[in-house]
Amino acid sequence: MEKNQTYLLNLLNHNSINIENLRTFAEKNSVPIVDRMTLEMIKQIIRIHKPTKILEIGTAIGYSSMQFASIDPQIQVTTIERNERMQQQAIQNFEHYNFQKQIHLIKGDALEQFAAVENQSFDMIFIDAAKAQTQKFFELYTPLLKNHGVVITDNILYHDFVADIDVVRNRNVRQMVKKIQKYNEWLINNEAFTTNFLNIDDGLAISIKGE
Structure with a gap:
């Protein structure tokens, strides 16, 4: 399996854009992206579904929002981040890669920022923030999702712990894994x-609103 993935990633690297350079920074600085x-699966979904307005919960350094925006200049991404250090890094990256006109960053906890977007509607929502709060994010923001819109949730298997919680010894991690299991169900x-x-x-959930 790992050989297959390495082979496919090497193929994809032929078409890699400069944003991918941020992956080295993220790995060196333990930034979750x-x-x-x-990512390639989500980008293909975007190409098929053709959303023009995307809401992202969890910006980090802006890597994924820029990858989404790079697909089409018509795409507008609204992204929410609570970590001040990540906010500053993301803003710098948006400017460096010239995405400041396509991406709007909202600073703050996503559970407290609904008012900042409540008058908008979205074609797609990407949830990649605090894993224990995923269901709350989903319930809070999906009323803004258009019918037939897509919600993509990352990390629904969480390092394989969700499928085999018995191997988890850390109490806090175990509680989080239980919440992810509950969310999936x-x-x-x-x-x-x-x-x-x-x-x-690390597992992906793709949810389509309505029939």
């Missing part, structure tokens, strides 16, 4: 959305 195969049973799960990288 979306895994590469997961709630999501698959949410009749307002049709959801599929993908076993790539």
